[in-house]
Amino acid sequence: MIDVRLLRTDFDGVRAALARRGDDAILSSLDRARDLDVRSREIIAERDDLRAKVKSISKDVGMLRRDGKVDEAEALQADSRALGEREQTLDAEYAQVADALRTELLYIPNIPHHAAPDGASDADNPVVRGPVGLLDEYPEHQRVPHWETATDLGILDNERAVKISGAMFTMQRGAGATLARALCQYGLDLNADVHEEIRPPSLVTTATLTATGQLPKFADDAYAIERDDLWCVPTAEASLTSLYNDEILAGDELPIRVMAFSPSFRREAGSAGRDTRGMLRAHEFDKVEMLAFARPDQAPALLDDMVDRAARAVEGLGLPYRVIEICTGDMGQSHHRTYDVEVWAPGAGTWLEVSSVSWFGDYQARRGNVRFRPVGDDGQPVKGTEFVHTLNGSALAVPRVWAAIVEHYRNPDGSVTVPDALRPYMRGIDVITAS
RNA sequence: GGAGAGGUGCCAGAGCGGCCGAAUGGGACGCCCUGCUAAGGCGUUGACUGCAGCAAUGUGGUCCGUGGGUUCAAAUCCCACCCUCUCCGCCA
Structure with a gap:
């Protein structure tokens, strides 16, 4: 607000x-x-x-x-x-x-940062880093869409997911399920140095979803549990942002940095049939989210750090990536300044958005009433309160990274090599083969 | 889900319909006293908001779980809801 x-x-x-x-x-x-x-x-x-x-x-x-x-x-x-x-x-x-x-x-949406690039749509988002690690041309064995490879390997069973839950639900099996969980663990471990791990509720109140900006404007995008007046979180951002609603934090304990693994539920109203093959877009997916409550002066450096962390996650997996900045015409309602990390998927032949890192200014804090007591130069609290700034970003969004791995690490025989960084979490599976 | 108890300031806790933004105690902060510490003494200590002012500030209003109601006047009376605790039921 x-x-x-x-x-x-x-x-x-x-x-x-x-x-x-x-x-x-x-x-x-x-x-x-x-x-x-x-x-x-x-x-x-x-x-x-x-x-x-x-x-x-x-x-x-x-x-x-x-x-x-x-x-x-x-x-x-x-x-x-x-x-x-x-x-x-x-x-x-x-x-x-x-x-x-x-x-x-x-x-009314947030005011864009003065340095955010002007533009009308996603076509105007400038690339600000990379592409890193991108080849001019990919060999044939990598140019196979993950839904084909994964189905052949028996690690993706969307047909049965649809039987159980309907269109746009996915299901990983065997090494595929292990890989998904390994990615979560990897994403958490990578960021545990500065973030407190939280396991928040996945069902939240209307007030909680209003604080982040999802409500009231985007009610159609979220799953509502009307009987109990609760909503399925579209991202852990929703739960985490409301952590300190109606509280006044001490200025010298900021920034507070938290991260959470959680499922994310999205109705994807209006996007049926668009980029929905395989694991690209689903009603439910897993994600590790990072979030910071900060003083305004701390926010810019935190934004940079979070973008770095999101990039480091895919870089550590050996995936080609780039970072783009979101232009004013493509910016989300609550966003003040936003960067996306995209991974190249050689099989689907497209860049996949795997992380979105945003600085919200005090837009969300004002909705959630999250304030802090400023501290003066002498270390003593200054009179009055200010709204905190919030920032968040995906540390690791599982399905699309999963898809990129299956495509990028596909071998000529159709098996998929597990990236080194994930091996500690794979129960000894180094190569995923058809079983 | 059923029965009972309760929700007051940073914390604990009092509060007759008017003199209650709210006693008292604790904490925190400042000053005094003391060689230092402890003890003691004095004082300060909420948030939101309208208006005026460059500002310090002044001056109105709101806030005693939330939302309604009664009244000239509500923390105090009435109604609904939410939350917490105890017991019962159910249960991973």
Whole structure:
């Protein structure tokens, strides 16, 4: 959520920054929010004034009654009642305006970082690192899609997954299942040096999913368990971001860095049939997510570090990769600045997004009400509170890395060699062969 | 799911419908005292928000689990919901 006060102090600046996202609907929403804010403050001024009068009269009534001056007290009560009625009318109007304003603000996306590249779509995302390790041409035995190789090897059984759960669910078997779990363990171990490992709930409340920005705007993308008013997390980001909702953290304990393995559930509404072969896009997948709560001054370095970590994960597996920066027109609603790590899949013949690392500014923290007490140069807490900055990124998204491994490490005989980095987790399997 | 108890400030804990943003104790911070430490004394100690001000600040409003209601006036009365604890039931 953006700061309403910015609409008062620098409306044109906010408008210009958001215009870079290239969506006029945002700008009209911004106009409406500004008008609602003006109106709500007009009402508040009048209402609070009435409340102050009622409070003061009520005190007088109390004293008069104590002194036995019943007639005077009753006269005052009548006055107060009249004021109270007007106050109630105003209050009802305020509630309406405030609610409309809150809704408007919940839909307005984050302001892009000034250095984020301009652009209209994913076609405009610049490559900022790499490609690293990419060959000009891949030999024929690597140019086989993972769904073919994996099905032949018996490590992917999507037909039966569909029987069990319907379209766009996947199932790994045998060494394939082991490989998926090995990737999780690898992703966690790689980042345990600075992150606390957390195993958060996978079902979360509406408030939790609202804090990250998934709700209310993207309700159709998430699985809802309506009977219990819970949602399946689309990513562990959702659970982790709400870890400290409504809390005030000490400035000197920041940054707080956490990571979690979790399943991720996505309805993928509207994307059926698009990049859905094999393991490319599914309703449920596993992922290791990193997340940081930081002071604003710590955020840029953390963003760089997290991008490095995401890249290191695929680099350590020997996969060709590149890093792209997301342009203003392709940026997610809550994002302030975002980098994606992509891995080359020689069989599918495409770059696969395997990690998205983002800096959210205080956009999520404002929604979740996560604050910190700043510390001055003398080490003493400074008066007041500030919203933390949040950052997150996939440390390792299992299915697409799994797919890239099966394609990249495919041998001429159709077997798949396990990358060295994963061997400790593979129960002695160095090469996956048909069993 | 059933029965009972409870949710108050950083923590513990009191609170008659008006004098309650809230006693008291603890903690934390500052100062005093002491050679140092301990003990003791004095003081400070919430968040959000409207308006005014460059600002320090001033001045209104809101917050005693959440949301409604009664009243001139609600932490205090009424209703619903949420959460915690104990017992029972169920269960990996």
